[in-house]
Amino acid sequence: MNVAVRAPAVWRRLAKPVAVIGAGIAGLTAAADLERRGLQVSVFETGRAVGGMASSFKDAEGYTYDFGAHFVSNRLARALGASDISHTVGHYGEAVALAGRSYSYPFGLAASPRYAASAIAARLKPGAVDNAADWFRNAYGAALAEDVAIPLAEAWSGAAATELSPAVGQKLSAGVLKTLYLKAASRLTGRAVCNGYSHEMPESPGVYHVYPEGGLSRLLEPTMQQIGHRIALESRVERIFVERGRVVAVRVNGHEIGVSAAISTAPVHILPRLVEGTDELDELGQFRYRPMIFVNLRFEGRNLLPDTMLWVPDRTQPFFRVTEAPFSMPWLAPEGRTQLTFDIGCEVGDAHWSMSDEELARTCLDGLCRIYPHLRTRYIGAGGMLKTPFAYPVYLSRYEPRRQEFARDTGIAGFYSIGRNGEFAHLLMEDIYWRTLKRTQHVADYVGRDV
Ligand SMILES: Cc1cc2nc3c(=O)[nH]c(=O)nc-3n(C[C@H](O)[C@H](O)[C@H](O)COP(=O)(O)OP(=O)(O)OC[C@H]3O[C@@H](n4cnc5c(N)ncnc54)[C@H](O)[C@@H]3O)c2cc1C
Incomplete structure (x- = not known):
């Protein structure tokens, strides 16, 4: 009896597509994975091309450049089916320009007696951590925090480090011993071993930077081959309709389309305007x-x-x-x-x-x-x-509790927010990939659920 009553509801839900908003790496990965699971998907991209922040340009003079990402790992290239077009990168390093000198990062800075003494003092007597400035002082010592970490965080975010959440530092830190080990592995193998590029998966000497021939955007080509027929370009999702706490439809270029779920990769601060029929997301409007x-x-x-x-x-x-x-x-x-x-x-x-x-x-x-x-x-x-x-x-402390809550759950049945802007997180491409696959499992469970 139960089965007879519930079956049509399941059928109706399965017959409607899952709407994916945005064709960057997050949206394309989600769409390909859902299609692989046998679900119907429709990807809507407001731009004229796919890729989002992973877009590349090549000009007549022979320069190739990327908007956003430059550095990705061989593990991501493999997962995306793009190993055969990817070159191994032999070297990657960072330096800091300070008062007329350049220091290699992190060991050139650590070798400076002033910074080393201050870092040791901070380790011996850590202070309370209320904000990013405190976090930097504890992690690097007051001298390095004041000269390097705090000015960089402030230029990068446009906010005072005292207003930023300690999560800013935690996201960036890789650990001295790990850095030492991976740098040594890089020297020995002649490959640019990744350090700090993934928090979802372990980094090791076997995970190194690669670059796809012709531009980073080519990384997404194999996924496009699978899912390209599901993508509508120049199609802006103008509204996501919620009824009784559940996503039911989207409006795209003026047309309403019934959907079983919606996955957004759009910036979270526009969601209060995008999602109609709930005030659940209102607080996200102030995220910057x-x-x-x-x-x-x-x-x-x-x-x-x-x-x-x-x-x-x-x-x-x-x-x-x-x-x-x-x-x-x-x-x-x-x-x-x-x-x-x-x-x-x-x-x-x-x-x-x-x-x-x-x-x-x-x-x-x-x-x-x-x-x-x-x-x-x-x-x-x-x-x-x-x-x-x-x-x-920008991780302002004042909205940190809401950010963390939203990262766990949007609070709307059938609505998911993924990717860098969608999670409001400093995510690099590889972590977006792994996190998106975890999230599509939830979407598949939801869409297939008998409700
Ligand atoms: C300067 C910079 C350097 C970076 N360097 C690296 C790096 O070296 N290595 C690395 O791994 N990562 C790097 N990243 C991060 C990486 O580029 C991003 O994390 C990743 O590309 C984001 O993918 P996404 O799919 O989450 O979002 P996006 O690529 O932003 O895709 C979202 C898409 O949604 C579309 N969209 C938005 N709203 C709507 C709507 N209403 N309707 C329809 N479509 C919509 C947008 O047009 C866009 O195409 C860098 C980022 C920046 C900014």
Whole structure:
């Protein structure tokens, strides 16, 4: 009797697709996994192309550059079926520019007597931890926290480190012994062993950086082959309808479509406007993302920075990080040339956001030449510029409890929020992949459930 009554409900639910909002790595991974499980999916992407933050560009002059991710692991490439197009990266390293000197990160900094003494003092007498500034002082010592970690966190987030949650530091820390071991493994194997790129899966000498031939976005091609027919481009999800606490439909480009569940990869602060029929998500409206500008400049020569990535904890500089991707992936620029990418933390509409491309290029070149004056004569010209309003989730302490609650459950039956902006978490691509697979198990259980 029960079976006869429930069967039509199950059938109706199964007949409606699961709506996936966004075709970045999170949405594509979710869609491919649900389809593999035999569920119907429809992916809606507002942009003209898939990839989201994992998009790559190649220009006529032979430069390849990525918007967002540059560094991924061989384990992710394998999981995505892209091993055969991926090159092994032989070297990856970071440095910090401080008061006219460059220190390798982390050991060059640790070798400085001032920083070492302060770090030991902090270990011997740790203070209370109420915010990110406290966390940095305990973890690195007051000297390194004040000179490096706090200015970087503030430039990156646009908020005072005392207003940021300690979770900012916890997300970034990799542990000294682990770093030492992985750095040594990198030297021995001649491969850029990943360190701090995954928190979901263990890092070891067998997990190293690779780069897909032709640009990082190619990593998603095998998934596209599986799921491409389910993707509607230039299709913005304008509303997600909730009835009696359960997702029932979405509106896409003006058309209403019944759905069995919805998986969003959109930034969480727009969810209160997107999701209609509940006030469950209202508090997320105040969550803030840090807008960012990425400026590419081109130079004669190679390996102009001390290492692949240069951190610049100098509040008088417009940028807090410069990346020379061809340092690790020489094939990204024509021979004898290189490209540096400058990260500028900003607010939409502020002085940097409003600058023309020429002004941004000049500002970055001037800042760089304050550190390395000799680079001015090597400057060739500007490459692409990118401005994005949602680059980094800002973990303000005041909404930390709600953030953690939302990370466990959206509070709406059949509604899931995944990916970097969707989880409001500093996630890199590999962790997005593994976390999304765990979440699709929940979606499949929900959709298949007899309710
Ligand atoms: C500067 C920077 C550097 C990074 N470097 C690395 C790195 O080296 N290694 C690494 O692993 N990761 C890196 N990352 C992180 C990585 O790029 C992201 O974590 C990942 O690409 C995010 O994937 P996603 O699918 O969660 O989101 P996204 O890629 O943002 O995809 C979301 C998609 O949803 C679409 N969308 C939004 N709203 C709607 C709507 N209403 N309707 C329809 N579609 C919608 C968007 O257009 C977008 O395409 C970096 C990120 C940044 C910003």
